[in-house]
Amino acid sequence: MPTRSQLLPYARQSVDEEDIQAVTDTLRSDWLTTGPKVGEFEKAFASFTQSQEAVAVSNGTTALHTAYFGAGIGPGDEVIVPAMTFAATANAAVYLGATPVFADCDPATLLIDPGDVEKKVTEKTKAVVAVDYAGQPCDYAALRAVTKKHDVMLIADACHALGGTYKGNRVGSLADFSTFSFHPAKTLATGEGGMITTNDTEAAGRMRHFRNHGITTDHRERQEKGSWFYEMTTLGNNYRLTDFQCALGISQLKKVPVWTKRRQELAKRYDEAFAAIEEAASLRVRPDVSHAYHLYVLQLNLEHLTADRNSIYQALRAENIGVNVHYIPVHLHPYYRKTFRTGPGRCPVSEAAFERILSLPMFAAMTDADCDSVIQAMQKVLSYYSADHA
Numbered sequence: 568m569p570t571r572s573q574l575l576p577y578a579r580q581s582v583d584e585e586d587i588q589a590v591t592d593t594l595r596s597d598w599l600t601t602g603p604k605v606g607e608f609e610k611a612f613a614s615f616t617q618s619q620e621a622v623a624v625s626n627g628t629t630a631l632h633t634a635y636f637g638a639g640i641g642p643g644d645e646v647i648v649p650a651m652t653f654a655a656t657a658n659a660a661v662y663l664g665a666t667p668v669f670a671d672c673d674p675a676t677l678l679i680d681p682g683d684v685e686k687k688v689t690e691k692t693k694a695v696v697a698v699d700y701a702g703q704p705c706d707y708a709a710l711r712a713v714t715k716k717h718d719v720m721l722i723a724d725a726c727h728a729l730g731g732t733y734k735g736n737r738v739g740s741l742a743d744f745s746t747f748s749f750h751p752a753k754t755l756a757t758g759e760g761g762m763i764t765t766n767d768t769e770a771a772g773r774m775r776h777f778r779n780h781g782i783t784t785d786h787r788e789r790q791e792k793g794s795w796f797y798e799m800t801t802l803g804n805n806y807r808l809t810d811f812q813c814a815l816g817i818s819q820l821k822k823v824p825v826w827t828k829r830r831q832e833l834a835k836r837y838d839e840a841f842a843a844i845e846e847a848a849s850l851r852v853r854p855d856v857s858h859a860y861h862l863y864v865l866q867l868n869l870e871h872l873t874a875d876r877n878s879i880y881q882a883l884r885a886e887n888i889g890v891n892v893h894y895i896p897v898h899l900h901p902y903y904r905k906t907f908r909t910g911p912g913r914c915p916v917s918e919a920a921f922e923r924i925l926s927l928p929m930f931a932a933m934t935d936a937d938c939d940s941v942i943q944a945m946q947k948v949l950s951y952y953s954a955d956h957a
């Protein structure tokens with residue numbers, strides 16, 4: 568008998584009647600895109616993340632592309648990114664003609680290792696990208712020391728970490744540029760959506776042009792001035808976020824503190840249950856952070872198990888637990904092996920971690936009973952495959 572009769576997904580959005588009302592109100596308004604909700608969402612988001620500027624874009628990947636453009640990354644530059652991330656963190660550098668250079672992670676937190684970052688800096692390095700893996704802010708003091716010493720930009724891919732803090736400062740205010748995704752698997756959902764935060768007002772202006780074809784005025788500004796004239800000054804894209812998505816974002820943003828608290832409660836429940844188990848270990852949480860828990864990741868102790876990660880994954884799926892794997896180290900993907908001649912051996916800590924990680928269900932609407940069913944299934948599967956009982 569499976570532990571659950573129905574699948575518990577690893578992530579799920581929370582959308583309530585107030586959110587739906589905000590969207591339908593905007594659908595009845597004059598502006599479906601480039602209207603007033605965009606600036607309103609940007610203002611609320613900048614305030615929430617303790618940043619001067621927020622620039623709304625169409626998704627987390629275009630947020631990375633736009634942030635890297637804002638940071639001045641271009642052909643011939645190197646961008647240091649962690650291997651343990653979603654491919655988009657590296658891909659966005661490639662869009663601009665730059666080369667991603669992969670850095671390894673700390674084995675207990677799976678966060679980018681500032682020591683390895685330092686080793687990978689060259690004359691060509693333009694920026695270091697910190698990914699707040701699983702929602703835990705990186706070691707920004709150590710990363711800032713490296714980027715300051717070598718005079719390069721520090722960019723945060725904070726797609727996991729909205730709602731988190733580092734030494735009391737909000738995620739979004741910790742780097743020169745920070746990026747967010749509003750995909751439904753993330754903390755705040757607008758369907759597709761993204762944001763860049765920065766204190767650099769000049770760069771924010773360039774990023775707003777970049778999301779609008781590189782054109783200096785938008786449709787609403789021209790309508791208000793009664794003018795048809797516009798010029799394209801750089802090669803941009805259409806990376807705009809619609810007004811009804813921004814309306815949803817504004818409504819969702821208010822709930823982020825409550826959702827973060829709930830994620831932390833669930834994580835505590837998992838932590839307490841897994842502390843007693845030999846076959847798996849939770850990731851280490853650094854003392855100076857408030858963790859946003861986009862993901863709850865366990866590392867299997869394969870020495871104590873008779874099965875590999877994939878067999879345990881399959882067994883948990885059979886129990887109707889929606890486990891997942893985040894991530895295949897980016898330098899192992901065929902595209903990077905082929906195009907940048909990467910491959911195994913570049914980031915040994917990330918490669919070894921990849922063989923043992925599992926992401927467990929984690930989202931704000933999960934009940935204590937849901938959480939306990941995951942724990943129960945985990946105990947059942949791990950004790951079945953335990954080498955200690957053999």
Ligand SMILES: *Cc1c(COP(=O)(O)O)cnc(C)c1O
Nearest residue numbers: 626627628653655726748749750
């Ligand atoms: C989700 C995610 C992205 C991409 O965001 P999309 O909105 O799906 O394009 C980039 N980086 C990280 C670390 C992510 O988790």
